[in-house]
Amino acid sequence: MNAEPGLYHYTLCGLDDVYLVNGFTRHDTPYGSGVSIEDVAGLHRVIAEDIIRRRARLDGAEVRFLRKELDLSQSGLAALLGVDAQTVARWEKGQTDVPGPADRLIRILYREQASGNSDVRGLIDAMADLDEIEHRRRCFEETAEGWRTAA
Incomplete structure (x- = not known):
């Protein structure tokens, strides 16, 4: 399944089918782009x-x-x-x-x-x-x- 633009494919939970609409922040780090999840x-x-x-x-x-x-x-x-x-x-x-x-x-x-x-x-x-x-x-x-x- 291709994610729609703006969705975040959350794979750290171990499940392949979890996408977040919001509740996360994308940011740049010295090591590349990163994502923070608020809760x-x-x-x-x-x-x-x-x-x-x-x-x-x-x-x-x-x-x-x-x-x-x-x-x-x-x-x-x-x-x-x-x-x-x-x-x-x-x-x-x-x-x-x-x-x-x-x-x-x-x-x-x-x-x-x-x-x-x-x-x-x-x-x-x-x-x-x-x-x-x-x-x-x-x-x-x-x-x-x-x-x-x-x-």
Whole structure:
């Protein structure tokens, strides 16, 4: 896609299809022309919201963008999703498609962070912790009141 004159093709976010109409200043530097963006954090919030509202499956660049906005490493995101870090790396490289449940969960995690809520993240963290617990024996006993977990 060729940019219209006056648009700025913002590629530093890692996405190929982001163009800015305004909110940036072009200037000359001793090293050539440069661009300053007034509110990068605000811009990234709007980009992320646009990504999570789209109906199309997340592509690799979008997964990477959202992961970075969530301030997670590939292994951190992998732990939350119950996959290994190489799986996340393959998604980000576009080598494999992001499965539907992982796609939805990444969107939910971003939406939750943006809203300042942590209910889902807390639940996912607790579930990830459970995955780390070594399997133990579960014992139950019958009492006069019925069955219960044994001490």
